[in-house]
Amino acid sequence: MVCEGGNSVTLRHVNDVIDVDLSVRLAGIVLSNPVVVASGTFGFGAEYEPYVDVSKLGAIVTKGLTLRPRDGNPPPRVWETPSGMLNCIGLQNPGLDGYLRDHLPALRSYGIPVIANIAGDTVEEYAKLASELERHGGADALEINISCPNVKRGGLAFGVDASSAAAVVAAVKDATSLPVIAKLSPNVTDVVHIAAACKEAGADALSLINTLLGMAIDVDRKRPALGNLFGGLSGPAVRPVAVRMVWQVYEAVDLPLIGMGGITKGRDAVEFILAGARAVAVGTGNFVDPACTLRVIDEIRDYMIRNGFRTVSEMVGLAHRRE
Numbered sequence: 001m002v003c004e005g006g007n008s009v010t011l012r013h014v015n016d017v018i019d020v021d022l023s024v025r026l027a028g029i030v031l032s033n034p035v036v037v038a039s040g041t042f043g044f045g046a047e048y049e050p051y052v053d054v055s056k057l058g059a060i061v062t063k064g065l066t067l068r069p070r071d072g073n074p075p076p077r078v079w080e081t082p083s084g085m086l087n088c089i090g091l092q093n094p095g096l097d098g099y100l101r102d103h104l105p106a107l108r109s110y111g112i113p114v115i116a117n118i119a120g121d122t123v124e125e126y127a128k129l130a131s132e133l134e135r136h137g138g139a140d141a142l143e144i145n146i147s148c149p150n151v152k153r154g155g156l157a158f159g160v161d162a163s164s165a166a167a168v169v170a171a172v173k174d175a176t177s178l179p180v181i182a183k184l185s186p187n188v189t190d191v192v193h194i195a196a197a198c199k200e201a202g203a204d205a206l207s208l209i210n211t212l213l214g215m216a217i218d219v220d221r222k223r224p225a226l227g228n229l230f231g232g233l234s235g236p237a238v239r240p241v242a243v244r245m246v247w248q249v250y251e252a253v254d255l256p257l258i259g260m261g262g263i264t265k266g267r268d269a270v271e272f273i274l275a276g277a278r279a280v281a282v283g284t285g286n287f288v289d290p291a292c293t294l295r296v297i298d299e300i301r302d303y304m305i306r307n308g309f310r311t312v313s314e315m316v317g318l319a320h321r322r323e
C-alpha cells in the first residue's frame with residue numbers, strides 16, 4: 001500500500017471498511033482490474049515471469065501478430081528520447097502458426113483474458129488472421145493495429161484514413177465473433193472522425209493511442225538514429241497527447257476505451273480513467289520497471305480508497321462532469 005503523508009494507519013483502517021472493486025467489463029470480457037499491458041512491450045508474457053505475477057494483470061495484450069512470421073526492421077530499432085523512446089521494431093513476430101504452437105499454451109496458463117493484437121498489409125490478411133485465431137482458440141478478443149501500411153492503397157496507414165480504418169474493422173467483424181477493439185493512431189488531424197468510423201463499422205471498443213511518428217539523428221554517427229529512419233514515440237512524453245485524444249473520443253463516441261501513452265504510475269492511469277478510459281495499458285513503463293503494472297494496480301486501488309470510490313466505473317469520464 002502507498003502511504004502518503006504518514007497516514008498509513010488511517011489508510012489501512014479505511015481499507016478495511018471500503019470494499020474496492022477493481023473489475024471492469026470491456027467489450028464483453030471481464031477484467032479483474034483495469035490494467036493491461038500495451039502490445040509490443042510485454043512480448044507474450046514469458047519474458048516477464050521472473051519479475052511479474054502475470055496472472056494479476058487485467059489482461060495480456062500480445063505483441064503484434066501477422067499471418068506469416070516477420071523479421072522486423074533493420075537495427076538500430078530503439079532510441080531513447082527525453083521522457084520517452086522511439087522504436088521501429090517493424091512487427092517482428094512468429095506469425096500465426098508460431099504463436100499458436102510456441103506461445104499460446106503459456107499465455108493460457110495465466111488464466112487471464114488474452115487480447116491478440118493483429119496486423120496485416122491488406123484487409124484480407126486481417127480478416128484471415130482474425131478467423132484463424134478464433135478457430136484455434138487463440139484469443140478472447142482482438143485488438144486491431146490499424147497503424148500498418150495498406151499496401152493496396154499506396155502504403156498509407158489504415159488508421160489515418162476513416163474509410164480504410166472502417167474497412168478493416170468491418171472485415172474483421174465479419175470474419176469473427178470475437179470482440180473487436182480498434183487501436184487508433186495519433187498521427188491524424190481528427191482522431192474523433194476515425195473513432196466514429198470504427199464504431200460505425202462495428203468496433204466493440206477502442207484503444208488509444210498508438211505511437212506518434214518521430215525521428216532522431218545520431219549526431220555522433222551523423223546519420224538517422226533508427227534503421228528505418230522514422231519510429232514511433234512512446235513513454236511519458238506522449239501522455240498529454242494521449243489524454244487529450246481519450247478525452248475527445250469519450251465526448252463524441254459511445255464505446256468503451258482503453259487509454260495508453262506514458263503510464264508509469266497509478267495517478268497516470270487515473271488521469272486516463274477520469275478522462276474517459278475504462279481500462280488502461282502500460283507500455284514503455286514495462287521497460288523501465290518490469291513490475292510497473294502491478295504497482296499501477298496497487299496505486300489505483302489506493303487512490304480509490306483515498307477518494308471514496310468503490311468501483312472503477314464511478315471514475316470513468318468523471319472529469320467531464322459539468323459543475
Ligand SMILES: Cc1cc2nc3c(=O)[nH]c(=O)nc-3n(C[C@H](O)[C@H](O)[C@H](O)COP(=O)(O)O)c2cc1C
Binds near residue numbers: 233
Ligand atoms: C517497442 C514497442 C513495440 C510496440 N509494438 C506494438 C505492436 O506490435 N502493436 C501495437 O498495436 N502497438 C505497439 N506498440 C505501441 C504500444 O502498444 C502503445 O500503444 C504505445 O507505446 C503507447 O504507450 P506507452 O507510452 O505506455 O508505451 C509498441 C510500442 C513499443 C514501445
